[in-house]
Amino acid sequence: VDVARNLARDAATRHPVPPVPAGASVRASTLTGIAAEAGVSVSTVSKVLNGRTDVAPRTRDRIGELLRRHGYQPDSGQPSGIVDLLLGIGECPSPTFLHNPWADELLRGAVEAASEAQRSVAVTTVASPKEFDQWVELATARGTEGVLSVLHLPDGGELERLSAAGIPVVVIDPAEEPGPGIRSVGTTNWQGGLIATRHLVELGHRRIAAIGGEGAVWSSRARLDGYRAAMLDAGLPVDPGLVGRDSFTVSGGRRQTERLLSMADPPTGIVAGNDAQAFGVLQALAERGLRAPHDLSVVGFDDVPVASWAAPPLTTVRQPLAAMAATAFRMLQVSRSTTAAEAHHVELATNLVVRESTAPPAR
Amino acid sequence: VDVARNLARDAATRHPVPPVPAGASVRASTLTGIAAEAGVSVSTVSKVLNGRTDVAPRTRDRIGELLRRHGYQPDSGQPSGIVDLLLGIGECPSPTFLHNPWADELLRGAVEAASEAQRSVAVTTVASPKEFDQWVELATARGTEGVLSVLHLPDGGELERLSAAGIPVVVIDPAEEPGPGIRSVGTTNWQGGLIATRHLVELGHRRIAAIGGEGAVWSSRARLDGYRAAMLDAGLPVDPGLVGRDSFTVSGGRRQTERLLSMADPPTGIVAGNDAQAFGVLQALAERGLRAPHDLSVVGFDDVPVASWAAPPLTTVRQPLAAMAATAFRMLQVSRSTTAAEAHHVELATNLVVRESTAPPAR
DNA sequence: CTGAAAGCGCTTACAG
DNA sequence: CTGAAAGCGCTTACAG
Numbered sequence: 115v116d117v118a119r120n121l122a123r124d125a126a127t128r129h130p131v132p133p134v135p136a137g138a139s140v141r142a143s144t145l146t147g148i149a150a151e152a153g154v155s156v157s158t159v160s161k162v163l164n165g166r167t168d169v170a171p172r173t174r175d176r177i178g179e180l181l182r183r184h185g186y187q188p189d190s191g192q193p194s195g196i197v198d199l200l201l202g203i204g205e206c207p208s209p210t211f212l213h214n215p216w217a218d219e220l221l222r223g224a225v226e227a228a229s230e231a232q233r234s235v236a237v238t239t240v241a242s243p244k245e246f247d248q249w250v251e252l253a254t255a256r257g258t259e260g261v262l263s264v265l266h267l268p269d270g271g272e273l274e275r276l277s278a279a280g281i282p283v284v285v286i287d288p289a290e291e292p293g294p295g296i297r298s299v300g301t302t303n304w305q306g307g308l309i310a311t312r313h314l315v316e317l318g319h320r321r322i323a324a325i326g327g328e329g330a331v332w333s334s335r336a337r338l339d340g341y342r343a344a345m346l347d348a349g350l351p352v353d354p355g356l357v358g359r360d361s362f363t364v365s366g367g368r369r370q371t372e373r374l375l376s377m378a379d380p381p382t383g384i385v386a387g388n389d390a391q392a393f394g395v396l397q398a399l400a401e402r403g404l405r406a407p408h409d410l411s412v413v414g415f416d417d418v419p420v421a422s423w424a425a426p427p428l429t430t431v432r433q434p435l436a437a438m439a440a441t442a443f444r445m446l447q448v449s450r451s452t453t454a455a456e457a458h459h460v461e462l463a464t465n466l467v468v469r470e471s472t473a474p475p476a477r
Numbered sequence: 478v479d480v481a482r483n484l485a486r487d488a489a490t491r492h493p494v495p496p497v498p499a500g501a502s503v504r505a506s507t508l509t510g511i512a513a514e515a516g517v518s519v520s521t522v523s524k525v526l527n528g529r530t531d532v533a534p535r536t537r538d539r540i541g542e543l544l545r546r547h548g549y550q551p552d553s554g555q556p557s558g559i560v561d562l563l564l565g566i567g568e569c570p571s572p573t574f575l576h577n578p579w580a581d582e583l584l585r586g587a588v589e590a591a592s593e594a595q596r597s598v599a600v601t602t603v604a605s606p607k608e609f610d611q612w613v614e615l616a617t618a619r620g621t622e623g624v625l626s627v628l629h630l631p632d633g634g635e636l637e638r639l640s641a642a643g644i645p646v647v648v649i650d651p652a653e654e655p656g657p658g659i660r661s662v663g664t665t666n667w668q669g670g671l672i673a674t675r676h677l678v679e680l681g682h683r684r685i686a687a688i689g690g691e692g693a694v695w696s697s698r699a700r701l702d703g704y705r706a707a708m709l710d711a712g713l714p715v716d717p718g719l720v721g722r723d724s725f726t727v728s729g730g731r732r733q734t735e736r737l738l739s740m741a742d743p744p745t746g747i748v749a750g751n752d753a754q755a756f757g758v759l760q761a762l763a764e765r766g767l768r769a770p771h772d773l774s775v776v777g778f779d780d781v782p783v784a785s786w787a788a789p790p791l792t793t794v795r796q797p798l799a800a801m802a803a804t805a806f807r808m809l810q811v812s813r814s815t816t817a818a819e820a821h822h823v824e825l826a827t828n829l830v831v832r833e834s835t836a837p838p839a840r
Numbered sequence: 841c842t843g844a845a846a847g848c849g850c851t852t853a854c855a856g
Numbered sequence: 857c858t859g860a861a862a863g864c865g866c867t868t869a870c871a872g
Contacts, residue, residue, distance in 0.1 A: 155859040195619045215578050236597040256558045364786050393786040400788035420783045423727050423756040425763035518843040
């Protein structure tokens with residue numbers, strides 16, 4: 115009886131609004147509205163919102179669902195104007211992530227796209243699940259408009275926390291295979307491996323080595339497969355000794371090059387797993403008094419801004435990092451205006467940037 | 478009479494608080510408090526806050542002053558949790574600023590310091606005074622807690638806008654000489670130039686060249702002077718032909734090296750103006766089939782993360798970029814808790830990182 | 841140009 | 857576990 119009276123009063127107070135906003139653009143729902151719809155008091159909704167524990171699980175679920183559906187924003191007054199860029203340190207190749215020039219261009223792309231939309235990009239590095247949770251807390255408190263997660267593919271629990279808080283996510287260059295429930299932006303890694311290798315083939319190389327990343331890094335597997343495909347296309351055998359896996363760092367590239375160079379029949383060209391490894395290749399060569407491309411050709415991967423700083427400037431497969439970030443940012447925006455943003459994965463094309471570290475083999 | 482009654486009532490409502498927070502840490506002032514102090518109604522204060530026009534100029538000024546003094550924050554409930562890192566593209570060496578790995582470590586330092594304080598760093602690039610104004614608008618709307626301005630030294634008007642909005646500023650590595658009214662963090666550039674040069678002297682070099690930045694870049698002048706001081710100390714003449722000024726880029730370093738190498742009596746060591754130039758030196762050498770440190774020693778400046786990627790790994794003067802950003806962040810925080818934060822400039826020490834691009838001269 | 845009053849969206853201590 | 861009530865900080869239409 116009380117509940118019914120309550121409902122009636124609240125309904126009278128509310129503006130006459132259809133219960134669920136559907137595809138409409140921005141519609142600030144209020145606790146009062148949600149409470150009426152859920153048939154509970156505003157206090158209870160407020161508790162759910164603030165993570166209080168004294169709410170029955172079923173009630174909490176029902177209200178949570180409603181909050182999500184309405185895309186409820188705290189302080190709904192003005193939007194926060196902040197989009198978060200989350201750098202997952204944990205599972206990425208190099209432990210000190212921001213030390214990787216790779217992140218730089220990603221950040222640039224995100225900042226540019228955001229500034230066009232009158233938004234700012236907040237950068238956070240996250241090294242552990244605990245830090246991730248802390249970040250969710252912080253970001254919900256200040257009302258982030260969405261997360262661009264670099265490399266890190268949020269797990270089920272994280273996804274739930276995010277969606278409970280109404281925060282849309284897009285993953286950039288997922289480190290693992292992205293599942294169906296999540297949107298992401300990547301590049302054509304397989305094709306990148308293919309064109310890098312084909313470039314060397316076309317220059318006349320026959321013994322071509324490839325360096326991959328460690329373990330199951332998703333992008334690395336595809337690149338290596340592209341390498342194999344190109345070798346196959348050219349009718350060239352893939353000598354297992356010519357394929358090395360190592361960390362995505364300078365020393366990884368260096369180590370593999372030393373191994374390769376000490377083979378009885380060393381390669382004349384190397385397709386590195388990324389630009390850092392390619393710099394390592396160059397270092398290993400220099401140490402032996404050798405030079406690229408005269409003694410060995412190298413192709414990098416990423417086209418990190420400093421790729422052109424190398425001596426000689428690095429031929430590399432360009433990953434359009436800035437464009438990837440901008441695309442991810444835009445995906446975030448559309449998800450805010452449609453009720454159910456469908457999950458999808460977009461891949462941006464890689465392309466070869468020929469500089470001076472590749473040439474026909476000597477002899 | 479009414480005003481008096483008002484005051485009395487408001488004073489009763491308010492918690493017993495001294496009128497101005499003084500050195501206390503975080504104290505959220507409310508409209509009610511400000512109104513009582515100004516002897517006006519909350520409505521009037523609210524109008525001033527929202528830029529309504531129907532407020533007498535004198536009243537508006539008085540209230541504005543009070544709001545500023547109290548460091549009034551909208552939504553004072555929770556602080557925004559955002560500190561801005563502003564990258565001034567306009568006057569810095571390389572036009573596409575974020576392409577400079579230099580920014581990376583700065584960002585890392587800021588992000589780490591901020592995260593300890595439960596804050597996030599919003600990154601914005603600003604290319605023109607107009608963009609700067611737009612940023613101020615955006616940042617005040619979302620309530621930034623302060624600005625870390627990289628390179629860009631805000632001018633009088635900008636400073637005024639910032640202080641009117643109650644936003645504290647600290648400049649990192651000011652591109653020009655910082656005036657007395659502003660706080661900033663830099664490094665001991667002069668000493669850096671000195672130790673880089675002295676290192677080459679100690680290795681036995683006599684003909685040592687130096688590359689500086691273009692125009693009046695503040696930090697570059699100091700570095701060059703440090704070079705001269707070290708030469709003087711060693712009783713070595715400073716041949717004007719041995720000092721070149723060029724852009725702070727790879728091609729700048731390359732160009733100067735070509736010039737230097739074609740001299741009748743070329744130098745055996747080069748002190749570059751920054752790491753990018755040092756990479757350019759390495760490129761110029763490689764093109765002539767020469768190698769560092771065998772044919773020529775090079776010292777960089779900055780110790781950008783990729784300095785160790787060079788072949789050979791670069792000996793360079795380390796600028797503690799991350800620590801600088803962290804220091805600047807902390808200066809921002811203290812300014813929030815003290816009423817009048819005194820202006821000052823702090824310089825962090827540079828130090829030499831010896832890697833493999835330097836050695837005693839050949840012959 | 842000013843402020844009393846109504847109201848909004850939210851939170852929280854407390855009674856049940 | 858739930859909600860009525862009090863309260864907070866703010867805004868705004870309106871009376872003067």
